[in-house]
Structure formats: C-alpha cells, structure tokens
Amino acid sequence: MSKKLALISLLAAFILGLAACGNQSSQGVPTPVINADTLVYAVPDTNKIPHDPYGDMVRYGRDLVFNTAKYIGPDGSVGKYLGNKMNCSNCHLDGGTRPYGLNYFTTHARYPQYRGREDRILSLGERINKCIERPHNGTPMPLDAKEIIAIECYISWVGTNTVVGQHINGDESLEINYPDRPADITRGAEVYSQHCQSCHGVNGEGQWTPDGSTYLYPPLWGLKSYQKGSSPHRIIKAARFIKANMPDKIAHWTKPTLTDDQCVDVAGFINDDRIHPRPEKKDSKANPDYPNIKFKAIDYGIGPFVDTFSEMQHKFGPYKPIIEYHKAHHLPILF
Ligand code: HEC
Ligand code: HEC
Numbered sequence: 004m005s006k007k008l009a010l011i012s013l014l015a016a017f018i019l020g021l022a023a024c025g026n027q028s029s030q031g032v033p034t035p036v037i038n039a040d041t042l043v044y045a046v047p048d049t050n051k052i053p054h055d056p057y058g059d060m061v062r063y064g065r066d067l068v069f070n071t072a073k074y075i076g077p078d079g080s081v082g083k084y085l086g087n088k089m090n091c092s093n094c095h096l097d098g099g100t101r102p103y104g105l106n107y108f109t110t111h112a113r114y115p116q117y118r119g120r121e122d123r124i125l126s127l128g129e130r131i132n133k134c135i136e137r138p139h140n141g142t143p144m145p146l147d148a149k150e151i152i153a154i155e156c157y158i159s160w161v162g163t164n165t166v167v168g169q170h171i172n173g174d175e176s177l178e179i180n181y182p183d184r185p186a187d188i189t190r191g192a193e194v195y196s197q198h199c200q201s202c203h204g205v206n207g208e209g210q211w212t213p214d215g216s217t218y219l220y221p222p223l224w225g226l227k228s229y230q231k232g233s234s235p236h237r238i239i240k241a242a243r244f245i246k247a248n249m250p251d252k253i254a255h256w257t258k259p260t261l262t263d264d265q266c267v268d269v270a271g272f273i274n275d276d277r278i279h280p281r282p283e284k285k286d287s288k289a290n291p292d293y294p295n296i297k298f299k300a301i302d303y304g305i306g307p308f309v310d311t312f313s314e315m316q317h318k319f320g321p322y323k324p325i326i327e328y329h330k331a332h333h334l335p336i337l338f
Contacts, residue, residue, distance in 0.1 A: 044108045044171045046100045047163045057156060060149075064157025067091070067150055068098045071139070072217040075150060082150075086140030086282065087228065091154075093221040094138065094235065096248060099161055102173025103247035103256040109174050111155075111162040119298030119337055120232075127155050137233035140282045176243035177256055180263045185319040186238055186271025187264075188278075194261065194269040198250050199223075207279060220251075224279035231276065231283050232292050232303070238319065239302040239338050241270035271319055300337045301325050309334055 049065070052058045067074055072088040074081045096104030114127035125133065128151045132143035144151050165171065195203075202220040203209055209222035222228040234240050246266045247256035254260040261269070273279065284292070293299040296309050304318025310328050317325065329336045 043102050043173055044106075045164050046108075047160060052160065060153045060156040061160040063149075064153035064155070064160075065098055067154055068095065068157060070217075075135075075141075075144070076217070078216070082144070082148075084135055084139075084141045084144050086142075087222075088217045089139060089221050089229075090217060091134065093218065094244070099158070101248070103175075103177045105176070105244060106174065107158045107161040108171050109162060109165050109169075111159040112165045112167045117298075119295070119300065119335075120292045122293065122295045122298065127158065128152075131155070131158075134233075136230075137284070138229035138235060140230050173256070176240070177247040177259070179239070179243050179246055179266060181239075181320060181322045182264045182267055183321050183323065185316070185321060187268045188272050188275055190265070191268035191270070191272025191275075194265045195272055198260065199269065202251065207273065223273045224281050226280060226282055228281050231281055232287065232305075236274050236281070237300060237302040237304075237338070238267060238270045238274055239300075239322065241274060242266040245270055267320065298335055298337060301329065302338060 052061050052065075068091040071090040071092075072085060073079065075084040076088050077083055077085060079085070092098045094105050095107065097106075099105065099107035099110075111127065114130060115124050116130070117123070118125050118130070118133075121133070126146070128146045131151055131154050132146070135141045136143055203223050204220070207222055207224040207228065209218045209227075210220040211217075212219050229235050235244065242263075243266070246254070246259045246261060246263065248254055250260055259266075284290075292305070293303060296307055299308060301317060301322060302320075304314050306314050306317075308317060310325060310332070312325050312328070326336055328334075
C-alpha cells in the first residue's frame with residue numbers, strides 16, 4: 004500500500020471510529036471476557052466509561068439508578084415521578100451489576116421483549132417505566148425524557164460484554180427447590196424477626212437516612228413500599244432474590260444464609276396481603292395484569308387461570324403441581 008493510501012484508510016478508520024455510537028465507542032471498551040466456567044460476567048470498569056456524550060449519559064444513568072429518589076422521587080429535583088423514596092439499586096443490587104441480584108447484564112440485549120403482564124412488546128424505556136409505576140408506585144416518564152435515555156445508556160453500558168443471545172450465569176435469579184407445601188406464614192414471621200427485622204423494621208417500614216430523603220434500609224411492606232402485582236410481590240421471585248442476597252452483606256449467592264424453605268416462607272410472610280398492606284395499581288380493575296391468562300406468571304395470585312388451581316395455591320404454593328400441570332398441558336411456565 005502506498006503511503007498516501009495508508010493515510011487515507013487510517014483516516015477513514017478514525018472517522019468510522021468517531022461515528023460509532025453507543026457502547027461501541029472506541030474508548031473504554033473492554034475486550035469481552037466471558038468464561039462460562041467461571042460463572043460470573045465481567046462487569047465493565049466504571050473508570051473506563053468514555054468521556055464523550057454517550058459516557059456522560061452513562062454516568063448520569065448510573066447516578067439515577069443509585070439515587071433515584073433524589074432526582075425523580077416524590078421531592079425529586081428533576082421531576083416528581085416516583086410514589087416512594089426507594090432507589091432502583093435497592094433491588095437491582097450494586098446498580099444492577101451483582102450476579103443473581105436482579106442485574107442488567109443481558110437486559111439491553113433482550114429488549115424489546117414480550118411481557119405477559121402487559122400482553123404486549125415493551126421497549127427498554129417502557130420496561131424502565133414499569134418499574135417506576137409498580138415497585139416505585141409512580142407515574143411513567145415521557146419515553147424521550149433525558150432520565151429514561153440516561154438509564155437506557157447505563158443499562159447498555161452494563162451489558163457491554165454481553166454477546167446477544169448468549170446465556171450468562173448469574174444473569175437470572177438463584178434457583179430454588181420449592182417445598183411440597185404452601186409457604187408457611189408463621190414460620191416466615193419467625194425467619195423475619197430473626198434475620199430481617201433488625202434492618203427492615205418491626206412493621207416492614209425500613210429505616211430512613213438521617214435527612215429522610217431516602218432509605219438506609221428500604222421498606223418491605225406498607226404504603227411506602229412496592230405495589231401489589233409488581234415482580235417482588237410474587238413469592239417465587241422474592242424468594243429467589245432473598246436466597247442469594249439477604250440478609251444484606253451476610254448472604255451471598257455462593258453461600259445463602261437461609262434454606263430454600265425459609266426463603267419461600269419469609270417471602271410469603273412479607274407478601275401476604277391479609278396482614279400487610281401495600282399500594283394498588285390505580286386502574287387494576289379496568290386494566291388487569293396478564294390480560295392473556297395463558298401468559299400469567301404461575302405465582303401471580305389473582306385468577307382467572309388457564310389451569311385448575313386456586314388463587315391461594317398460585318400465590319402461596321405448593322408450586323410443583325402447577326408446574327407439572329403446565330408441562331403436561333404444554334402451557335408456558337412463567338415466573
Ligand atoms: C422493589 C424492587 C425494585 C425496584 C425498586 C426497581 N425494580 Fe426493576 N425490577 C424488579 C424486579 C423484581 C424485576 C423483574 C426481574 C425479572 O423479571 O426477573 C425488575 C425488572 C426490571 C427491568 C427488566 C430487567 C430484565 O433484564 O428484563 C428493568 C430494565 C428494570 N427493572 C429497571 C428498573 C429501574 C430503572 C428502576 C428504578 C427506576 C427499578 N427497576 C426499580 C424490582 C425492582
Ligand atoms: C443488615 C441489614 C439487612 C438485613 C438484616 C436484611 N436486609 Fe434486606 N435489604 C437491606 C438493604 C440495605 C437493602 C437495599 C440494598 C441496597 O440498596 O444495596 C435491602 C433490600 C431488600 C429487598 C429489596 C428491596 C425492598 O425493599 O423490597 C428485599 C426484598 C429484602 N431486602 C428482604 C430481606 C429479607 C427477607 C431479609 C431477612 C432474611 C433481609 N432483607 C435482611 C438490608 C438488610
């Protein structure tokens with residue numbers, strides 16, 4: 004190649020590099036290192052978030068995920084969208100970067116996606132709004148709001164090392180062996196007072212930070228907690244999260260503190276609507292969850308169902324007979 008030609012192709016490569024958008028930006032992109040044997044996903048390094056317009060939005064999105072209430076909470080500086088003062092990172096642990104902690108490793112790669120609860124395809128921005136509406140008991144933001152786009156950028160950045168369609172261990176929640184009986188609420192209450200109450204409070208109310216702007220320990224029930232019908236309100240979802248992550252800083256996905264039965268029992272206790280109030284979806288009558296019952300999550304406790312099991316059994320278990328029935332009838336098994 005002549006010197007001139009070489010220079011032109013170098014220039015072209017440079018311009019192409021500049022034009023590349025999203026997480027393909029030339030700066031700060033780690034080489035994908037995903038080793039199926041080592042279990043864990045290589046979370047990109049925050050120090051390497053590029054210093055360009057995309058990187059600035061990634062940093063803002065990360066800040067929003069950790070300090071959600073400050074920006075878009077009931078007293079938010081940007082707008083009042085959330086109905087409570089929880090932060091995304093209270094559930095999406097370590098800002099959605101913890102294995103088995105409701106992380107965002109493959110999220111960006113899996114959206115747009117069909118969601119049974121809404122019975123339609125949701126974009127990533129719409130899915131973010133669903134968490135603003137349900138666990139945060141709030142009002143959706145405009146999809147072109149800077150905050151929604153920033154959170155999308157952050158989620159795409161967390162997924163930098165994801166290969167689309169590739170399974171990543173730790174992306175889902177930890178497996179659990181379901182007991183052959185319903186969740187035992189009395190035993191769940193005992194587990195709660197022994198392992199959870201010191202942080203989350205006698206009445207599940209959590210504990211405020213000294214200035215009351217958000218939580219040191221987020222609430223688990225009550226009107227300031229997540230809504231009925233939101234994902235953590237379902238016992239299987241909650242139990243699998245608790246197994247890998249609670250009590251906080253004690254349990255670890257490699258070494259859970261509670262047994263599987265205890266996880267199901269305490270998740271049942273927390274999410275028992277007969278004893279613990281929580282906010283309701285505003286239009287739940289006119290606009291029920293899972294309008295196509297074939298795609299209803301099996302631990303959602305409100306009928307009608309495609310199968311023959313009661314609301315009580317769907318909510319509290321035992322779940323194995325429901326799973327077996329769905330298998331035998333070639334019905335989806337969704338959690
Ligand atoms: C009270 C707990 C809680 C809070 C707070 C919360 N989420 Fe979620 N979020 C969940 C659960 C549970 C799921 C369901 C995960 C699943 O389907 O396995 C979820 C799912 C999601 C998903 C889809 C993930 C995927 O990979 O399919 C996104 C995106 C998301 N949340 C974003 C947010 C954002 C942004 C915030 C803050 C504005 C937030 N969430 C606050 C519990 C929460
Ligand atoms: C040492 C204090 C501590 C203990 C004990 C503890 N948690 Fe937590 N829990 C936390 C903190 C802190 C968070 C938020 C994590 C974050 O923001 O990084 C949290 C988050 C949660 C969440 C998701 C957020 C929400 O409010 O819905 C659930 C569910 C939960 N804990 C359940 C439990 C259960 C069940 C137990 C007992 C088995 C338990 N926790 C024990 C401190 C604790």
